Amino acid sequence: MKLIIINILLLGAFFIANKPNVAKSAGKHVIKLLASRGVGTGFYVVYKDNTYLLTNNHVCEASDDGFDTVDGHVNIVAKYAEQDLCLLDSFRRTGGLQLSGNTLEPLDRVSVVGHPFGGPLTARDGRLAVRLASGDRLLLGEPVGTLYLSIVIFPGSSGSPLVDEYGKLVGVVYAGNTASGHGAWAVPKDDIIKFLETQIK
DSSP states (O other), X not given: OHHXXXXXXXXXXXXXXXXXXXXXXXXXXXXXXXXXXXXXXXXXXXXXXXXXXXXXXXXXXXXXXXXXXXXXXXXXEEXXXXXXEEEEOOTTOOOOEEBOSSOOOTTOEEEEXXXXXXXXXXXXXXXXXXXXXXXXXXXXXXXXXXXXEEOOOOTTOTTOEEEETTSOEEEXXXXXXXXXXXXXXXXXXXXXXXXXXXXXX
């Protein structure tokens, strides 16, 4: 499995293509989250005609009283610690990223759009390396279904949306591979949908 991942990462690095239009269209729905003990990224997503503001649960754990954003102060609404997701106030906006109707396959192009180090909005391109199956969990220690990406991310990128080459949401980035310095983990869209389903009133 390690050899397969390494080979896919190398292929992904070779074929990476910049998608400035994707980054621009997705970026307007991405915001910086400033907390009392750190910084992260959040994004707006539309699900069943409602707009939601999402980030990672561990980003929310760094806040005592919500976040300061370009849209004003937003509060924490709900947490899904098992899949590292957190819902924030979204009443200040309508519209957001659309969920992709496609299933990601290895080597599919993806982009992470966020605020690394709390700085300006950036987009980093890569590819899906592997979607972890039940046997992979023992090897890599991450939940089944997790997306492993051939992409480099930095602190402050937690909570960034992972979008496909059409700018549609396919996941939420939650960690980089600190052991290798290359690669990142993302929560798949299926888990995002499960979380949002619990919030529909």
